[in-house]
Amino acid sequence: MLNRNLRHFRVFLAVVSLRTPTLAAAQCHVSQPAVTQSLHKLEQASGGALFDRTRQGFFLTARGRVFEVRLRRAMARLDAALEAVSPRLVQTATSAQLQALIAMTEAQNFTLAARALGLAQPTVHRAVSHLESAAGRALFERTSFGAVPTRACQDVAQAARLAFSEIDQAEAELAEFDGREVGRIVVGALPLSRSVVLPEALARFHQARPQQCVTVIDGAYDALLGRLRRGEIDVLVGAMRDPLPIGDVVQERLFDDGLAVLARPGHPLGRAGSVPMDVLLRHPWVVPGRGTPSRAQFDALFQGAEAAVPASLMECGSILLMREVLRRSDMLGCISRHQAQAEIDAGLLVRLNVEVDWPGRAIGLTTRAGWVPTGAQAQLIALIRAAARDLVA
Incomplete structure (x- = not known):
C-alpha cells in the first residue's frame, strides 16, 4: 500500500520533471539523501522500480509512467484547491491533516470525526487547527450546532477526497504489474440495474477476475450521486436524469426502457x-x-x-x-x-x-466528469455495456 505522504509524491514528480535527484532536492527544499529515501520508499510500496537510473538522468519505467499519470491528476486537483485557500498550504498540508478535514466536514463535530477515523479527539482537533493556522483563516464556523465548514473548506475536502481516490486507482494499476488485484470497485445500483443489467455483468466479471473485490451499493439517486461525486462510488447504473442535475458528472445512455x-x-x-x-x-x-x-x-x-x-x-x-x-x-x-x-x-x-x-426513459451510466477508470473498472463497464446490448437484443 502506498503511504499517503504528500512530500514523497512531490519529490517523485520533481524527479520526473528534472531527471535528477540533485535538482529535485533543491526544488523541494530537502536534502539529496531525503530524495533518495523518498524514492526508495515509493518503489518499495509500488512493487518495483519507478525509474531507470542512467548517466543521462532518471527516466520512468512502465510502472513509473502509470504512477506518474495518476499522481499528476491527484496532485493537480489537490494543489489547486489548497492554493485557492493559501499558497502555504501547498507546502505544509499533510495527508493526515486532510483526512481529519474530510472527517470534520462530514461530521461537523470533533468527537464524531475522531470516532470515524479511529483517533483521539485531540488529534483531530490539532490537525484541523494546524491547517487553519497555515491557511491564516478559519475553515470552520463554530456554532451551537457544531463546526460548519466554510465554502473554501468544502472545496479542499472535496479535492482531497478525489485526490485520494486517484491514489487508490494508482495502487490498483500498479498491482496489475504483478498480477495482483488490489482495492475494490464500487458500483451504485438504482432499482432497474439490480435486476436486469448488473447481475449478468457481475457474473461475467467474476469469471474474468475472481479475486477482484466489487461492492454494489443500493440507494436513492440523490444519495448515490453524492457518494459518486465524493469519490466513494466509481460508477452509477440506472435511470438517467434529464436535465443533468449537476455539471461535474456525465451520463452515457445504454438503452431505453418503458x-x-x-x-x-x-x-x-x-x-x-x-x-x-x-x-x-x-x-x-x-x-x-x-x-x-x-x-x-x-x-x-x-x-x-x-x-x-x-x-x-x-x-x-x-x-x-x-x-x-x-x-x-x-x-x-x-x-x-x-x-x-x-x-x-x-x-x-x-x-x-x-x-x-x-x-421511453433512458437507462445508463453516470460517472464523474474527467474520471479515468483503471483496467479492472474499464472491464466491468464494458461488461455492463454488453449486458445492456444483450437485453435490448
Missing part, C-alpha cells in the same frame, strides 16, 4: 383484451416514489389524458414489495417493464395490455 402495468395472476383485468384509460383511472395503484423517472412518467400519463392522477396510490420503490402487495389485492402496479420481466416469466405477476403509449 413502463408496464402489472397485476396478480387471475386479476379481472387480465382477461380483458385491452384496458382503456377510464378503467385505469378507477383502480388503486402501487407506484414508484415521487422524484423518480418512473413516477414522473406515471404522472405524465394522466396529465396527458387531461385526467387527475388516481387518488388511491401506494408508493413503493421495491419490485419485491410491490409484487407481494399486488398478489394480495386487486391493485395495479406500474414499474419498469424490464425490471418486471423476471416476475412475469416466473408467473408471479401478469402484464396488462393497456391502451397507453408509454414514452
Whole structure:
C-alpha cells in the first residue's frame, strides 16, 4: 500500500520533471539523501522500480509512467484547491491533516470525526487547527450546532477526497504489474440495474477476475450521486436524469426502457383484451416514489389524458414489495417493464395490455466528469455495456 505522504509524491514528480535527484532536492527544499529515501520508499510500496537510473538522468519505467499519470491528476486537483485557500498550504498540508478535514466536514463535530477515523479527539482537533493556522483563516464556523465548514473548506475536502481516490486507482494499476488485484470497485445500483443489467455483468466479471473485490451499493439517486461525486462510488447504473442535475458528472445512455402495468395472476383485468384509460383511472395503484423517472412518467400519463392522477396510490420503490402487495389485492402496479420481466416469466405477476403509449426513459451510466477508470473498472463497464446490448437484443 502506498503511504499517503504528500512530500514523497512531490519529490517523485520533481524527479520526473528534472531527471535528477540533485535538482529535485533543491526544488523541494530537502536534502539529496531525503530524495533518495523518498524514492526508495515509493518503489518499495509500488512493487518495483519507478525509474531507470542512467548517466543521462532518471527516466520512468512502465510502472513509473502509470504512477506518474495518476499522481499528476491527484496532485493537480489537490494543489489547486489548497492554493485557492493559501499558497502555504501547498507546502505544509499533510495527508493526515486532510483526512481529519474530510472527517470534520462530514461530521461537523470533533468527537464524531475522531470516532470515524479511529483517533483521539485531540488529534483531530490539532490537525484541523494546524491547517487553519497555515491557511491564516478559519475553515470552520463554530456554532451551537457544531463546526460548519466554510465554502473554501468544502472545496479542499472535496479535492482531497478525489485526490485520494486517484491514489487508490494508482495502487490498483500498479498491482496489475504483478498480477495482483488490489482495492475494490464500487458500483451504485438504482432499482432497474439490480435486476436486469448488473447481475449478468457481475457474473461475467467474476469469471474474468475472481479475486477482484466489487461492492454494489443500493440507494436513492440523490444519495448515490453524492457518494459518486465524493469519490466513494466509481460508477452509477440506472435511470438517467434529464436535465443533468449537476455539471461535474456525465451520463452515457445504454438503452431505453418503458413502463408496464402489472397485476396478480387471475386479476379481472387480465382477461380483458385491452384496458382503456377510464378503467385505469378507477383502480388503486402501487407506484414508484415521487422524484423518480418512473413516477414522473406515471404522472405524465394522466396529465396527458387531461385526467387527475388516481387518488388511491401506494408508493413503493421495491419490485419485491410491490409484487407481494399486488398478489394480495386487486391493485395495479406500474414499474419498469424490464425490471418486471423476471416476475412475469416466473408467473408471479401478469402484464396488462393497456391502451397507453408509454414514452421511453433512458437507462445508463453516470460517472464523474474527467474520471479515468483503471483496467479492472474499464472491464466491468464494458461488461455492463454488453449486458445492456444483450437485453435490448
